[in-house]
Amino acid sequence: MATSLVDADSLLAIDVGSTHTRAMFFDAVEDRYRLVAMGVAPTTAGAPRQDVRVGIRQALAQVAEVTGRRLTGNDGQIVVPAEEGAGVDQVVITLSAGKPLSIVVAGVLPQVSVRSARRLAETIYGRLAARLHLNDRLGMEGRINAVVRARPDAVILAGGLENGASQAVLQMAEAVGLAAYLIPEGRRPEVLFAGNSHLQERIKELLEGIAPFYTAPNVQPALGEEQLGPAQEALLEIYRRVRERQIPGLQDWLAPLRGRSAFYPTSYAFGRMVRFLSRVYDPSKGVLGVDVGAEAVTVAAAWGGEGVLKTVAGLGMGSGLPALLRHVSAARLARWLPIEVPPDDVVDYLYNKSLHPESIPLTDEDLAVEQALARLVLRTAVQQAWRDFPVQQRQAFGAWLPYFEPVLASGSVLTRGATPAQALLTLLDGIQPSGITTFVLDDNHLLPALGAAADLNPVLGVQVLESHHFVPLATVITAAHRLAKTGAPILRLRIETSTGEKGKLELKTGQLRVVRLRPGQTATLEIQPLRGSDAGFGPGRRGSAVVNGSILGLVLDGRGRPIALPKDAEKCRPLHRQWLEALGG
Amino acid sequence: MSIERPVVRVMPLATIKQPRMLPVPGRVVVNQGQAVSATATVAEAHLEPHYRVVNIAQALKVPRSRADEYITCRAGEVVHQGDALAEKKGVVRQIVRSPVDGEVVVAGEGQVLLREYREPWELAAGLPGKVTRVFPERGVELTTKGTVIDGAWGNGKLAYGLIHPLTEAADQPITPDLLSVELRGLVLVGGVLDNARVLKLAEDLPARALIVGTMRATLIPEALQASFAVLVTDGFGSGGMNARAFRLLTTSANRQAAVLAEAPSPYEGRRPVIAVPLTSADFPPEPPSAAPIEEGTTVRIVRAPYLGAVGTVVSLPEGMVRFANGVRAPAVDVRLESGERVTVPVANVEVLIQS
Numbered sequence: 054m055a056t057s058l059v060d061a062d063s064l065l066a067i068d069v070g071s072t073h074t075r076a077m078f079f080d081a082v083e084d085r086y087r088l089v090a091m092g093v094a095p096t097t098a099g100a101p102r103q104d105v106r107v108g109i110r111q112a113l114a115q116v117a118e119v120t121g122r123r124l125t126g127n128d129g130q131i132v133v134p135a136e137e138g139a140g141v142d143q144v145v146i147t148l149s150a151g152k153p154l155s156i157v158v159a160g161v162l163p164q165v166s167v168r169s170a171r172r173l174a175e176t177i178y179g180r181l182a183a184r185l186h187l188n189d190r191l192g193m194e195g196r197i198n199a200v201v202r203a204r205p206d207a208v209i210l211a212g213g214l215e216n217g218a219s220q221a222v223l224q225m226a227e228a229v230g231l232a233a234y235l236i237p238e239g240r241r242p243e244v245l246f247a248g249n250s251h252l253q254e255r256i257k258e259l260l261e262g263i264a265p266f267y268t269a270p271n272v273q274p275a276l277g278e279e280q281l282g283p284a285q286e287a288l289l290e291i292y293r294r295v296r297e298r299q300i301p302g303l304q305d306w307l308a309p310l311r312g313r314s315a316f317y318p319t320s321y322a323f324g325r326m327v328r329f330l331s332r333v334y335d336p337s338k339g340v341l342g343v344d345v346g347a348e349a350v351t352v353a354a355a356w357g358g359e360g361v362l363k364t365v366a367g368l369g370m371g372s373g374l375p376a377l378l379r380h381v382s383a384a385r386l387a388r389w390l391p392i393e394v395p396p397d398d399v400v401d402y403l404y405n406k407s408l409h410p411e412s413i414p415l416t417d418e419d420l421a422v423e424q425a426l427a428r429l430v431l432r433t434a435v436q437q438a439w440r441d442f443p444v445q446q447r448q449a450f451g452a453w454l455p456y457f458e459p460v461l462a463s464g465s466v467l468t469r470g471a472t473p474a475q476a477l478l479t480l481l482d483g484i485q486p487s488g489i490t491t492f493v494l495d496d497n498h499l500l501p502a503l504g505a506a507a508d509l510n511p512v513l514g515v516q517v518l519e520s521h522h523f524v525p526l527a528t529v530i531t532a533a534h535r536l537a538k539t540g541a542p543i544l545r546l547r548i549e550t551s552t553g554e555k556g557k558l559e560l561k562t563g564q565l566r567v568v569r570l571r572p573g574q575t576a577t578l579e580i581q582p583l584r585g586s587d588a589g590f591g592p593g594r595r596g597s598a599v600v601n602g603s604i605l606g607l608v609l610d611g612r613g614r615p616i617a618l619p620k621d622a623e624k625c626r627p628l629h630r631q632w633l634e635a636l637g638g
Numbered sequence: 639m640s641i642e643r644p645v646v647r648v649m650p651l652a653t654i655k656q657p658r659m660l661p662v663p664g665r666v667v668v669n670q671g672q673a674v675s676a677t678a679t680v681a682e683a684h685l686e687p688h689y690r691v692v693n694i695a696q697a698l699k700v701p702r703s704r705a706d707e708y709i710t711c712r713a714g715e716v717v718h719q720g721d722a723l724a725e726k727k728g729v730v731r732q733i734v735r736s737p738v739d740g741e742v743v744v745a746g747e748g749q750v751l752l753r754e755y756r757e758p759w760e761l762a763a764g765l766p767g768k769v770t771r772v773f774p775e776r777g778v779e780l781t782t783k784g785t786v787i788d789g790a791w792g793n794g795k796l797a798y799g800l801i802h803p804l805t806e807a808a809d810q811p812i813t814p815d816l817l818s819v820e821l822r823g824l825v826l827v828g829g830v831l832d833n834a835r836v837l838k839l840a841e842d843l844p845a846r847a848l849i850v851g852t853m854r855a856t857l858i859p860e861a862l863q864a865s866f867a868v869l870v871t872d873g874f875g876s877g878g879m880n881a882r883a884f885r886l887l888t889t890s891a892n893r894q895a896a897v898l899a900e901a902p903s904p905y906e907g908r909r910p911v912i913a914v915p916l917t918s919a920d921f922p923p924e925p926p927s928a929a930p931i932e933e934g935t936t937v938r939i940v941r942a943p944y945l946g947a948v949g950t951v952v953s954l955p956e957g958m959v960r961f962a963n964g965v966r967a968p969a970v971d972v973r974l975e976s977g978e979r980v981t982v983p984v985a986n987v988e989v990l991i992q993s
Contacts, residue, residue: 095642095985098905099904099905099907100644100904100905100906100907100908100909100927101644101645101907101926101927101928102642102927102928103907151905152905192691193691194689194690194691197689197691197751198687198688198689201687201689202686202687204662231744231751234744235687235689235743235751235753237663240663372904375855397854397855397856398875400854400855400856400874401854401855401873401874401875403855404791404855404858404873404874405855405873405874405875405940405941405945408790408791408873408874408902408940409940409941409985409986411985412940412941412983412985412986413941413965413967413983413985413986414941414963414965415941415942415943415961415963415965415982415983415986416942416943416962416963417962417963418942419941419942419943419963420963420964420965469965469966469967470961470963470964470965470966471964472964
């Protein structure tokens with residue numbers, strides 16, 4: 054991009070995660086934005102400190118030390134805008150720390166408005182505390198009690214297509230209003246109405262004096278037509294208010310920055326960047342982003358600027374790890390471990406990690422177990438997100454994932470200590486993509502910062518994305534198939550690199566193969582799928598592609614979709630080792 | 639810049655400041671400065687309030703708009719089961735009666751909303767001490783002196799009773815044969831809990847509490863079902879209890895111990911704790927909740943391959959250290975009690991406060 058950066062604004066991004074707080078300082082260097090310095094400190098929102106400011110200040114101090122630039126004034130607050138070589142011009146904050154927001158969703162029909170309200174709730178770190186709808190058989194009394202007992206941080210009230218149901222929505226609003234009234238003032242939930250817009254005024258009359266009240270355009274104005282975007286803005290405001298109340302020190306720290314900074318849930322900022330990228334990249338494919346955190350996993354998928362954002366709160370690689378057992382049996386878990394670990398020991402591992410989420414694997418075995426669990430955490434989250442993918446995407450690809458280009462991934466389990474091969478295999482097994490996909494690692498967890506800064510400084514996002522901070526791991530061609538027999542050829546490939554090397558390759562079912570293609574190189578591929586497999590052009594269809602080199606190069610995955618592991622865990626272990634070795638260990 | 643880590647207390651004598659907080663807002667029933675016993679109630683709350691909607695319009699078969707003229711109760715009024723809420727006079731007198739004891743919260747729009755009377759849930763002090771702070775509607779801080787041991791996990795129950803060591807070694811599993819009827823009502827201490835039958839037998843006694851060094855995580859569902867307190871000091875697995883905690887507990891045999899087996903919650907600042915109140919004329923130290931890692935700091939390692947090991951910080955390498963498995967992280971050199979010197983990530987240690 055040729056934009057001049059003569060008067061470039063510096064930007065400080067602060068990301069308060071559940072275990073780590075990062076401070077990232079971006080500034081123009083040689084007419085391009087770059088990440089100049091980054092500080093990382095433990096998040097101090099919880100015990101023992103219970104003051105988020107401690108971790109933020111530690112992270113800021115590291116940035117100040119590296120840059121030699123004073124970022125804060127004598128009062129400890131960030132100097133914004135910058136003055137006389139101190140401070141910064143812009144500040145953005147992303148936050149994922151904190152217990153999931155307790156959210157009640159209420160609407161008319163469970164598969165229509167309630168579903169949309171639920172999907173809206175899952176764009177932030179929300180936990181569904183109750184679902185109320187016409188078929189819930191609770192009646193007015195049951196609904197009131199459900200809301201009161203849930204002690205929600207927020208209620209999302211939807212329902213009624215435009216010019217559709219009104220009585221049922223008003224009944225639901227009445228139950229919500231009465232329940233909110235019964236909760237002591239100061240603890241009442243924030244209530245968002247995003248249903249039939251013709252009822253807005255009447256519902257406002259019912260609820261406005263009782264609880265903090267917000268309205269947004271209908272999340273489902275017509276049957277099958279969902280619009281979460283405008284309601285998301287209102288939900289962001291709710292998220293900010295609740296978090297400022299809940300996270301010790303946050304309100305005080307944000308107060309002087311109000312009006313001079315942007316503050317988003319990390320998941321939202323991450324999803325925003327994925328949506329932005331889906332407008333930039335190949336319009337025939339989507340862009341997928343996955344962020345594996347300690348207490349939540351975020352999956353963002355977007356096609357041409359529109360997308361799905363799913364945050365699975367309570368599932369993650371730290372305190373959220375035991376939640377995996379609700380989704381995955383011990384037997385299935387054992388089949389994904391590359392080493393023999395007694396099932397009881399794995400359960401011990403999950404719970405010990407949840408007690409010390411910031412702890413770091415120190416042995417190869419520990420790392421292998423952590424990465425195996427990450428596959429399943431990722432798989433669980435991706436499968437949940439897939440259910441919310443647009444109907445046309447699900448119909449076109451059946452149970453397989455739609456084509457994505459690229460897949461962006463972040464999370465310390467992928468970036469801290471994992472070799473490129475380990476990171477890629479974790480992603481491949483967890484996501485199980487189809488078609489031709491480039492996997493890019495967001496090594497420093499920059500995407501949420503760039504997403505948060507998108508309004509303030511769109512140039513920054515574009516330029517930093519092109520920097521070396523985003524590591525292309527590999528381009529993967531998946532020959533998706535459901536063949537049970539291993540060893541049958543399913544793909545033939547002709548390759549010609551930019552340096553003139555030519556070659557032919559055959560991929561068999563069950564195989565994972567690598568063609569080294571260094572960063573800076575490109576290759577033209579002629580791809581011929583066999584036996585009806587789909588390599589990105591549709592079942593059995595041949596095609597050509599030009600791919601760029603990367604750390605691992607070109608990876609061919611013939612392991613089927615979904616990857617079918619032997620039932621016996623003992624037979625799975627050599628496969629995991631073999632696949633890792635195939636990628637380079 | 640110094641690196642701070644959470645503190646874990648394994649102290650023979652300390653000033654113990656223990657917050658006791660309600661899970662939902664309620665009412666504090668003690669005053670600042672008041673001395674309380676372990677079983678005293680310090681606060682109460684309605685955890686699951688129950689509301690009843692009485693549809694007057696429907697019951698009297700009148701339009702909602704007209705029903706209010708028949709309602710005879712007012713918001714705030716205490717009613718008993720059978721009391722009239724609404725009455726329609728006429729040839730046939732119709733009365734709508736309260737289905738429960740409770741309080742009228744809303745009366746109007748053709749319906750009466752009642753808050754059903756239920757006994758409040760009571761928050762026990764858990765340990766004897768003095769109320770040193772009152773957090774209105776939320777809870778109190780109690781202060782006492784004595785032995786204190788921080789735990790890793792608890793099943794959410796409380797207990798106060800005499801300590802009785804069950805196992806001779808800190809890493810010895812509790813076997814069913816160690817449980818006998820004379821142990822009824824005691825706070826039992828053992829190295830490892832890896833047998834569901836032990837929980838069943840302890841329930842049958844019943845024991846007042848079970849304190850173990852480590853427990854198999856697969857037993858969590860059974861432990862959560864137990865009616866007595868289950869507290870794990872070190873974590874999950876079969877490694878057993880750290881030697882210091884085991885020694886403190888076994889030397890405290892036959893003393894009264896408060897076992898606050900609370901489920902750990904970092905955001906709420908909650909962790910399980912064992913307190914053995916002692917009378918002391920001294921003012922013992924009050925340990926901080928976090929402490930810097932420095933040369934000479936005693937630490938406990940919380941992750942394999944040294945899980946549970948205690949040692950002393952020898953040095954803090956500059957910058958990031960690359961470990962054999964490729965992980966890079968700020969590290970600390972620790973001389974373990976066994977004499978072995980190991981380098982571990984700072985994130986894998988807690989500061990152990992012993993005196």
